[in-house]
Amino acid sequence: MQEKTEQLLIATVGFFxxxxxxxxxxxxxxxxxxxxxxxxxGLALLASSALWLAPPGRVAAGWAADRxxxxxxxxxxxxxxxxxxxxxxxAVNYDVLFVERLIVASAGISFVVxxxxxxxxxxxxxxxxxEGIYAGTGNAxxxxxxxxxxxxxxxxxxxxFLHLGIVALGIAAVYKWRGKAAKDRATAETARANSNLKxxxxxxxxxxxxxxxxxxxxxFGLEIAMNSWLPTYYATGFGDAIGDLGFTxxxxxxxxAGTFAAVQSFNASxxxxxxxxxxxxxxxxxxxxxxxxxxxxxxxxRVHWLxxxxxxxxASLCAxxxxxxxxxxxxxxxxxxxxxxxxxxxxxxxxxxxxxxxEERPGVAAGFVGGVSTAGGIVYPLAFGWVPNIHSGYALVAxxxxxxxxxxxxxxxxxxxxxxxYGIGSRERWLGPEPEAAPGGDD
Amino acid sequence: xxxxxxxxDTAREPWYRWGRRVLYAEMLIxxxxxxxxxxxxxxxxxxxxx
Numbered sequence: 001m002q003e004k005t006e007q008l009l010i011a012t013v014g015f016f017x018x019x020x021x022x023x024x025x026x027x028x029x030x031x032x033x034x035x036x037x038x039x040x041x042g043l044a045l046l047a048s049s050a051l052w053l054a055p056p057g058r059v060a061a062g063w064a065a066d067r068x069x070x071x072x073x074x075x076x077x078x079x080x081x082x083x084x085x086x087x088x089x090x091a092v093n094y095d096v097l098f099v100e101r102l103i104v105a106s107a108g109i110s111f112v113v114x115x116x117x118x119x120x121x122x123x124x125x126x127x128x129x130x131e132g133i134y135a136g137t138g139n140a141x142x143x144x145x146x147x148x149x150x151x152x153x154x155x156x157x158x159x160x161f162l163h164l165g166i167v168a169l170g171i172a173a174v175y176k177w178r179g180k181a182a183k184d185r186a187t188a189e190t191a192r193a194n195s196n197l198k199x200x201x202x203x204x205x206x207x208x209x210x211x212x213x214x215x216x217x218x219x220f221g222l223e224i225a226m227n228s229w230l231p232t233y234y235a236t237g238f239g240d241a242i243g244d245l246g247f248t249x250x251x252x253x254x255x256x257a258g259t260f261a262a263v264q265s266f267n268a269s270x271x272x273x274x275x276x277x278x279x280x281x282x283x284x285x286x287x288x289x290x291x292x293x294x295x296x297x298x299x300x301x302r303v304h305w306l307x308x309x310x311x312x313x314x315a316s317l318c319a320x321x322x323x324x325x326x327x328x329x330x331x332x333x334x335x336x337x338x339x340x341x342x343x344x345x346x347x348x349x350x351x352x353x354x355x356x357x358x359e360e361r362p363g364v365a366a367g368f369v370g371g372v373s374t375a376g377g378i379v380y381p382l383a384f385g386w387v388p389n390i391h392s393g394y395a396l397v398a399x400x401x402x403x404x405x406x407x408x409x410x411x412x413x414x415x416x417x418x419x420x421x422y423g424i425g426s427r428e429r430w431l432g433p434e435p436e437a438a439p440g441g442d443d
Numbered sequence: 444x445x446x447x448x449x450x451x452d453t454a455r456e457p458w459y460r461w462g463r464r465v466l467y468a469e470m471l472i473x474x475x476x477x478x479x480x481x482x483x484x485x486x487x488x489x490x491x492x493x
Contacts, residue, residue: 002456132466263476266472266473270472329484332484
């Protein structure tokens with residue numbers, strides 16, 4: 001096995017397990033609620049808590065991956081979250097369990113660490129496929145957890161948490177043993193040298209980084225928002241239609257609604273590698289069909305592919321609202337499948353660009369793009385639930401948020417100016433004169 | 444020309460061949476889950492999950 005293939009495999013398995021642990025609390029929410037007699041509010045708090053640590057945690061983890069090496073940071077994240085998962089199996093009161101599961105859920109910050117790790121091993125012409133396989137397979141951990149864990153463990157969530165934690169500790173040991181920071185010392189040293197505060201602020205102030213962050217908020221932020229929102233949406237918005245199909249008890253309606261919701265989760269995760277492959281393909285073929293976007297940048301075809309994905313996300317989100325108003329359940333599920341694929345085009349498209357655009361600062365850039373955007377997972381469900389008609393929330397978010405995000409993306413990506421010139425403050429402002437700057441430059 | 448060369452080099456690499464197989468297998472799983480959910484939505488045949 002090639003060494004870079006081994007690194008990709010380790011990162012993918014590690015991320016899959018981290019994602020499984022991240023959403024394992026949600027898979028047992030009903031059992032936990034029953035065991036600790038939670039109110040509806042308490043249950044909602046437990047569900048949303050899975051996302052709280054992601055935005056700041058991912059920013060810090062991305063920086064740490066550049067600084068200390070992805071293999072060290074990933075092993076550390078799996079080790080502490082695994083230990084905490086084992087501890088949560090023995091929690092005797094809800095407060096302790098809540099805090100322990102909050103820490104376990106922080107395993108999701110490992111995403112940016114793996115992105116950094118893969119980017120340090122694969123070349124720019126194959127990065128889309130490699131990052132897609134890593135992230136797409138890993139993301140599938142959420143869907144697998146939702147479908148498999150309750151069937152495997154029933155209501156014994158403590159046993160599930162115990163076993164998940166023990167396996168995480170094993171993967172952490174393998175990651176530390178076999179993982180290597182980069183393909184060569186020079187690549188690792190460049191990332192380490194660029195992991196300072198000024199370098200971080202330089203990345204955060206590039207308009208292109210902000211545009212990509214908004215694109216990821218439109219795709220991955222929406223994906224995780226839908227993971228938590230869709231079961232409620234189908235159970236509430238299509239309750240009668242589901243009842244007509246023969247699902248009459250509360251448990252049966254919830255199971256059916258969860259199965260419909262899984263369509264989005266699986267398609268958004270498992271089509272992601274294809275999106276990365278398409279980004280590589282557009283790059284190789286040099287396809288730049290949109291005249292209003294720059295065709296001069298080295299990564300321009302990847303940007304054009306991503307713009308296609310953003311337009312499809314907006315269109316399919318509006319179509320979901322239309323299917324809801326029509327009240328046709330099968331139509332809604334068909335559109336949901338298409339919607340999940342469009343979301344995967346967005347997620348795969350963004351992270352086929354980030355490591356190429358910020359070649360010298362992959363962890364810091366991935367932390368910013370992949371971290372801040374996760375806030376969408378908290379914000380969108382609030383908007384979906386805020387509107388009087390449950391079906392209109394999708395169109396509202398698409399028009400009020402995603403259209404402006406996409407316009408900003410177009411405004412940024414229409415420019416032929418280099419990354420260094422195009423942002424708040426110049427490269428010199430943040431990094432100093434060229435000769436004194438750290439190695440590399442991302443431009 | 445360099446891109447075409449890189450493309451050919453990548454296609455020859457073992458990891459890329461396996462990577463594409465993984466990619467197709469994952470899409471197939473997604474399609475199967477979608478078909479299962481659609482059969483549920485159209486026919487209401489819940490089977491063991493209800």
